[in-house]
Amino acid sequence: MPDRIVAGSPVVVFFYGGSWKRGEKGKYGFVGHSLSSKGYITVIPDYRLYPEVTFPAFVEDGAEVLTWVRENVDQARNGVVVMGHSAGAHIAALLALDQSYLEEAGQSSGIIRGMIGLAGPYGFNPMKYRSTQPIFANVEVIEKAMPVTFACSAKIPLLLFHGSDDSIVIPENSRELKRRVYECAGNVKYFELDDIGHFSIVLGLSDSFLAKNAIQSSIEIFLQSLSRQSGRTASTEFIAKTHISGGEEFKAYVVLNVDQRFGGEELVAWSKEQIAAYKYPRILEIRDRLPMTATGKILKKELKAEIAY
Structure with a gap:
């Protein structure tokens, strides 16, 4: 233990x-x-x-x-x-x-x-x-x-x-x-x-x-x-649009589900760490508190699935 x-x-x-x-x-x-x-x-x-x-x-x-x-x-x-x-x-x-x-x-x-x-x-x-x-x-x-x-x-x-x-x-x-x-x-x-x-x-x-x-x-x-x-509130998510590779642009979204009990600055810092772990070259955009309904529509259209990590 x-x-x-x-x-x-x-x-x-x-x-x-x-x-x-x-x-x-x-x-x-x-x-x-x-x-x-x-x-x-x-x-x-x-x-x-x-x-x-x-x-x-x-x-x-x-x-x-x-x-x-x-x-x-x-x-x-x-x-x-x-x-x-x-x-x-x-x-x-x-x-x-x-x-x-x-x-x-x-x-x-x-x-x-x-x-x-x-x-x-x-x-x-x-x-x-x-x-x-x-x-x-x-x-x-x-x-x-x-x-x-x-x-x-x-x-x-x-x-x-x-x-x-x-x-x-x-x-x-x-x-x-x-x-x-x-x-x-x-x-x-x-x-x-x-x-x-x-x-x-x-x-x-x-x-x-x-x-x-x-x-x-x-x-x-x-x-x-x-x-x-664990224990997150589902209304808070972070989305990062990623990267250009080999002359072609690929769009992907990393959805980071977090608990709103954490402070805003801490959430942003943690989110950047998690996105960096995917080894994408750069973060093009981060949007916080995007409604789940909008998130679902974007993911369905662009990626056909949600990546939660």
């Missing part, structure tokens, strides 16, 4: 990796320490593994965990961020993108506020590899075991990391998920880290890891943005 909890923050639920065959929560205390030291309640559950179970049992276990968290952790009234590494990122992504798991567990999919994935196998076909065939042997439609299948269902922000040197789960998995979510006008950010492999990326959550800032700072910004949104 954090000494001081970030106001309005969601609970982070981290699923460890291990090829769906191995792993235990006791080995990932450094993940909990990293996040709780920044003020975020973190839950690291165990889940059943092969050969005790096969897919989708471990994803169903994840849904049961989220139900337990919602019913037993007061801070979960602000929602949950699902997070995972490798096989755990696969579980987190399916929970975030395929609503059926939470629905079958009797829980609303709205409990999930965001997803953070490290080196997840989002697009691989497990039936093409001898090591994973028995784990997924009972799947009738293999696409249902692939998170990329549900990319267009993304209603929450996704934050993805992958190491460029990962030869176990190749970076194309994260690239493909990012590409599909983006094409469906979803909210996704992807960081591909140079000279980082499959196991070293999760060590980016350890205070002793040299490249920790590249991962930890992005995660903290992501969680801070969701914390700010």
